[in-house]
Amino acid sequence: xxxxxxxxxxxxxxxxxxxxxxxxxxxxxxxxxxxxxxxxxxxxxxxxxxxxxxxxxxxxxxxxxxxxxxxxxxxxxxxxxxxxxxxxxxxxxxxxxxxxxxxxxxxxxxxxxxxxxxxxxxxxxxxxxxxxxxxxxxxxxxxxxxxxxxxxxxxxxxxxxxxxxxxxxxxxxxxxxxxxxxxxxxxxxxxxxxxxxxxxxxxxxxxxxxxxxxxxxxxxxxxxxxxxxxxxxxxxxxxxxxxxxxxxxxxxxxxxxxxxxxxxxxxxxxxxxxxxxxxxxxxxxxxxxxx
Numbered sequence: 001x002x003x004x005x006x007x008x009x010x011x012x013x014x015x016x017x018x019x020x021x022x023x024x025x026x027x028x029x030x031x032x033x034x035x036x037x038x039x040x041x042x043x044x045x046x047x048x049x050x051x052x053x054x055x056x057x058x059x060x061x062x063x064x065x066x067x068x069x070x071x072x073x074x075x076x077x078x079x080x081x082x083x084x085x086x087x088x089x090x091x092x093x094x095x096x097x098x099x100x101x102x103x104x105x106x107x108x109x110x111x112x113x114x115x116x117x118x119x120x121x122x123x124x125x126x127x128x129x130x131x132x133x134x135x136x137x138x139x140x141x142x143x144x145x146x147x148x149x150x151x152x153x154x155x156x157x158x159x160x161x162x163x164x165x166x167x168x169x170x171x172x173x174x175x176x177x178x179x180x181x182x183x184x185x186x187x188x189x190x191x192x193x194x195x196x197x198x199x200x201x202x203x204x205x206x207x208x209x210x211x212x213x214x215x216x217x218x219x220x221x222x223x224x225x226x227x228x229x230x231x232x233x234x235x236x237x238x239x240x241x242x243x244x245x246x247x248x249x250x251x252x253x254x255x256x257x258x259x260x261x262x263x264x265x266x267x268x269x270x271x272x273x274x275x276x277x278x279x280x281x282x283x284x285x286x287x288x289x290x291x
Contacts, residue, residue, distance in 0.1 A: 008057070015065075016065060020067050022068075022071060022194045023069070023070040023071070024071045024072075024190055024194070025071065025072040025073070026073065027050075027054070028050065028073065028110070029046055029050040029051055029106070030106060031102045031147075032147075034102075035149060035151075043105070044105055047105045047106055048109055048112075050109075051106070051109035051110055051112075051113055052109050055072065055113040055117070056116060059116065059117065059126075059128070062126070063120065063126065068125075068127050069126065069127045069128055069129060069193075069194070069199075069200075070117065070126075071128070071129045071190060071194065072113060072114075072128070072130050072131070073130065073131045073133060074110040074111065074113070074131070074132050074133075074202070075103070075106065075110055075133065076132055076133060076246070077097060077098075077107045078096075078097045078111050078132070079093065079095065079097065080103075081097065083244040085177065087245070088245050088246065088247050090204075090246075090249075090250070091132070091201070091202045091247075091250055095107075095111050102147065102149075117129075117130055118201065121201065127198070127200040128201075129193045129199055129200060130201065130202045131186075131189060131193075131203055131205045132202060132203065132204050132246070133181065133205055133206075134178070134180055134181055134206050134244070135154075135180050136180075136181055136183050137156060137182055137183065138182060138183025138186075138271070139274040139275050139278055140183075142154070155213075159217055159220045160224055160271075163220050163223075163225040163228075166225050167229060168231075169220070169230070169231050170231075170232045170233075171213050171214045171217050171232070172234050172237040172238070172239050173238045175212040176212060176213055176239055176241050176242065177210035177212050177243040177244075178210055178244055178245075179206045179207055179210050179244060179245045179246050180207060180211070181206050181207050181261075182259070182260075182261035182270070184260065184261060184270070185259035185261055186205060188257070189251065192255040192256055192257055193255055198254065199254045199255055203250055203255065204246040204248050205248070206245075206246045206259075208247070208259065208262065209262050210245040213239075214231065219264050219265050219268050220268055223265065223268040223269055223271075223272055224268070224272060
């Protein structure tokens with residue numbers, strides 16, 4: 001339903017009592033959190049109502065409150081057919097996504113939202129920003145994800161678990177090179193975009209450097225097991241994924257976005273430190289609950 005419910009109206013009414021300089025939208029329906037398979041037709045409407053209509057409601061709120069910028073996000077899945085070993089994907093390359101699979105309708109909805117943000121920029125003089133993300137690495141409650149309705153551990157979580165246990169890590173198939181980004185660089189990008197006077201439109205928020213899955217495994221073994229975990233290759237099992245890399249020149253120019261954790265070892269060393277901090281915090285919280 002395009003109209004707001006009473007509960008939604010109340011939420012917006014409470015928001016209008018506060019003053020904001022910019023608005024960050026991180027509330028999305030994403031395949032990684034969806035417990036149903038793509039055969040569930042209810043999902044089709046849910047992706048549109050949440051990621052498109054919800055997006056419009058929030059843009060309208062920003063416009064009415066004279067908030068010139070909403071920062072939203074989209075997925076690298078919108079360029080899946082541009083992925084290759086050689087091409088560096090720019091924002092100007094446009095969308096090129098799949099019309100099948102569990103990410104398809106999500107990509108359609110997010111691309112529509114991106115176009116709507118651009119429409120508000122041109123029609124109403126807003127300066128909305130859209131971040132395109134690859135996999136974002138960082139400690140938190142997202143080591144598991146749903147793949148077409150089935151729960152599984154993320155690849156990095158599997159590698160780290162094996163390393164912590166001192167077990168071998170096996171990398172299958174030929175090398176694939178991928179661009180990943182650390183959550184702290186992502187957080188900094190939000191700050192930079194919020195403070196920018198002129199930034200608007202779509203930005204690739206990546207590391208700007210690709211790394212192979214094998215190289216990731218070697219670093220994870222070194223950081224989390226001191227090299228005890230052996231990294232094995234198995235070329236008999238094919239790796240059907242593709243390589244991808246994105247240009248961050250536009251974000252560097254407009255946002256002064258220069259990621260700190262481009263070096264994967266530095267990223268994983270900080271990841272390990274944050275894991276240990278979280279474990280300490282969890283221990284003290286359990287101790288408090290037991291008092």
